[in-house]
Amino acid sequence: MAETTAPTASAPAVDDGLIALVQERNRKAIARAMAVAESTAPGARQFVAAVHRLAGHAHTIGITGVPGSGKSTMVRALGQRFRATGRTVGIVAIDPSSPFSGGAILGDRIRMNELSGDPGVFIRSMATRGALGGLARSTLDVVDVLDAARFDVVLIETVGVGQDEVDVVQAAHTVLVVSAPGLGDEVQAIKAGVLEIADIHVVSKCDKPDARQTVADLKAMLRLGGIGRGDTTWSVEVLPTSAQNRDGIDALVDAIDRHRAHLAASGELEARQRKIMEMRIVKTAEDIVRDELGGRRRDALHAVLSQAVAKDTDPYTAARGLLREIATGL
């Protein structure tokens, strides 16, 4: 089943039993824990910290690609394949959506019909805009909830544009970048920035005639070097697939499993976990600042705002003063 909840300022009550229910993979408890993770209510961060201590078992897989590349279809096919191998699957889909309505647009409508109703699958849509906290921080907290609920694999799907979206994808253990043949030039160009974060390149829609060229182009680019996440012991693969026909999906799951084994064997897993944690701490610090300025320090912000608009101060001096105020209350 797919649950989508707009983030709310008032968190659901956090009772002591919630985490225990999450660990039993109780669906209502998972949804409630996610709402807490996305909220800025008192106690929410402490709850997330407790969830974090229970996480760390799931293999996280980031999936990105430009609009039209066929990410959603790929995620559905991957989810089904992982289920067929006996693994439970959490899916977090980051949707471009309204800053006002906060609603997810693409998510559940298009996706996942075949997967819904399976108790071994949990799907969550995240709104990219209008989120009270930062996208990267709240997404990773939601991933922790799925991890603590003992889902074996967590798929994180996002459009590969925007700094926060790229950060989220890079925070996964294994990164798939999906490319499709025959998209327009301008659409392809926005992809260029994310090609280099791939552990595995997936070419979708390989029933199309120009797919062979896309595969060849990616392989040529890999030979030229200069792309990769700095892990020189893993050789990035290019896998042709057709999610519609289920072609290449088994090979993709095999490649993901090989990458997972490689991470564990090479010591790269620890290096990556350190990098991910560094990003999380920095994002969390930024989030605390934003939350405080929107909450407890709102009056202080408004006072200095009037001065800044009147040019009696500047944004930099104002920000420094506010940071000092925030720190006194932490």
Next chain:
Amino acid sequence: MAETTAPTASAPAVDDGLIALVQERNRKAIARAMAVAESTAPGARQFVAAVHRLAGHAHTIGITGVPGSGKSTMVRALGQRFRATGRTVGIVAIDPSSPFSGGAILGDRIRMNELSGDPGVFIRSMATRGALGGLARSTLDVVDVLDAARFDVVLIETVGVGQDEVDVVQAAHTVLVVSAPGLGDEVQAIKAGVLEIADIHVVSKCDKPDARQTVADLKAMLRLGGIGRGDTTWSVEVLPTSAQNRDGIDALVDAIDRHRAHLAASGELEARQRKIMEMRIVKTAEDIVRDELGGRRRDALHAVLSQAVAKDTDPYTAARGLLREIATGL
């Protein structure tokens, strides 16, 4: 002329004469001031604060739309039309680009041939990823440089995806959202989130047969209500254009000028400036935190990182402790 510079950690020297040269619209000084604005070097923020005090005269216009909507062509046509009315034009183009190379991809290659060489025009490409500071903060600082250099109009162009990109566009006085007929469904869907921030809807490529439907759809959406930036005294327009044929560009400039006059007459300009300043202060505070954790507080971050990876602490507790340390040195 178009200048593109990757952000550098070491800022160019900030001498006292730089701001004076910027105000004389000296091109080398402008480029140097922008490099300072994008850097995290000591003195950079103080320089930006000084520039900010000189800014506040330009009319800023945010232009967004999905890949393939024809934003770049529109920006070029608008730039030419503003020049024809005797106004000087600054252009800041936010490019999806590599987190590693830091280079701009789309920018200068496709754009602006007709405008280069005109001393009344200055074009700057910003990299969306790999920026040392946050995109929103550094873009608005670069806009301030153009403003202090007395460009009458500053156009800010960005792909309408990603939280930071949307924030930047919303920080303009007038927001144009460009829609094109006949793009794919998934591409159109990512646009949905930005439709509501438009002061003026521009439909591009109106030489195409299905453009009339796009115009009708937008008008229907406006009639249904629920979109707009909260300014109920301005009625959002839908303007058909064909930048290739220069059709509708005069009408678009007229609409922008009407919106500008409306902002001044209605008091909405002040409300908007307050909102923009609030966003800038919050973004600047986040940036200071990120800069400190990447610089002076790097050792403290690394120490707590090891504890967090070992689960002796959690990201939230770690971040709070680091914020307290940062504040003591501000």
